Amino acid sequence: MSKSDQIQYAVEGAVAVITLNRPQVLNALTPELINDWQAAIEKANADDQVGAILVTGAGKAFCAGADLEDWFLPFVRGEKAYLDEDQRLGGLGVVGDWIKLTEASKPLVAAVHGAAIGGGITMLLPFDVIYAADNAVFAFPFAQVGIVPEYCSSHFLAARVGLGRASEWTLSGRKVKADEAERSGLVNRVVAADALRSEALAMAEQLARAPxxxxxxxxxxxxxxxxxxxxxxxxxxxxxxxxxxxxxxxxxxxxxxxxxxxxx
CATH class of the missing domain: 1.10.12 (Lyase 2-enoyl-coa Hydratase; Chain  A, domain 2)
Incomplete structure (x- = not known):
């Protein structure tokens, strides 16, 4: 992991707790944050004392998606060139294989509160369990900013909620509230906001007990x-x-x- 504070890492019992830590911008994603997030998962997977991983977000939202100013704007302005060697994010930058990492990882549990937009939800789709607070709101507004879904979400979203819902949500970009997300299978369980962390941690602790x-x-x-x-x-x-x-x-x-x- 880098020396950046965009990710916080702690171990509670047999659970590694990873916190997205850019609350001033609703934990918007940057290449550095994603790389540190991947490194934190790898760190937990290498720790024999850890049996499961819980991911949370600091502040009033889980993640507002990609930081457009930090990530997209330099390319739009011509200040950066898209990278030919990047075969996963269309040239935005070389990142690790998130899909292989999440598949091979110890159990991954997400605790989502507030907004989870774009990459803030698509990166969670390969997770094993997703808990949401009753104030959570999800959206997939890729078409609205002139792009398409990423991180294999065109597969995983349809796998979770069906092709019809996946089509509606990604084409319209409309907001999906927690109760609809639970009914559709996007998330496993919705709990009261003030109980989210403890409930998600309890699930992670349960998953950590298995070999x-x-x-x-x-x-x-x-x-x-x-x-x-x-x-x-x-x-x-x-x-x-x-x-x-x-x-x-x-x-x-x-x-x-x-x-x-x-x-x-």
Whole structure:
């Protein structure tokens, strides 16, 4: 991680807490913030004491999306040139592979309050669990600023809410309130704003209790098999992964612990 304070990192028990920390601009995204966010996840994944990761935002909003003045304006003015080597953000800058990072990561939980706009929600779509405060508002206003969705959100949004809703939301850019987001499957659960952090932390703590290796295997299977049309491939991947589990110490310990607890 850089020496920037755009990301705060702390460990609470078995949970790493990552906080987007640009509250003066509603935690608007910059290349530096995104790179530090990725580094914080990598740090948590490398810590054997951490079993899950919680992401929050400082101040009155989770994230207002890309900082247009910091990120887009220099290109619009011709002060910067788009980068040919960037194959993920259309030339805006070279960033890490967010999709592979989130897939391979320990469980990722987001706690969203206030505004989550553009990249402020699309970057969360590959997360495992998204909690939202009852004051949360989401929007995907890409077309309105002359661009298209990014971070594979054209896939993950449709996967979460269906093609019809994804089409409406991305083409209109309209605001989606928390209750609609929950009904549609965009978020897993809506809670009172003053209980958001504690509820999301409790979920992260629950996810942290499972063996990390098996959690990662499960995440990989879900990601690989979600859109797979060959059911034999789905079955084979599960069987191969089960075989790996059966030879693991984690499986043996879990079975013995369960049987010992039942016999008491």
């Amino acid at each position: 990390t290796r098996m959690v990662r295997m499960t995440k990989r299977l879900l990601r690989q098999n979600f859109a797979e049309t060959d059911i034999d491939k789905v079955w084979q991947r599960e069987s191969d992964t089960l075989r790996e589990c059966f030879g693991s110490q984690e499986h043996h310990d879990a079975v013995n612990a369960f049987l010992n607890a039942r016999s008491r």
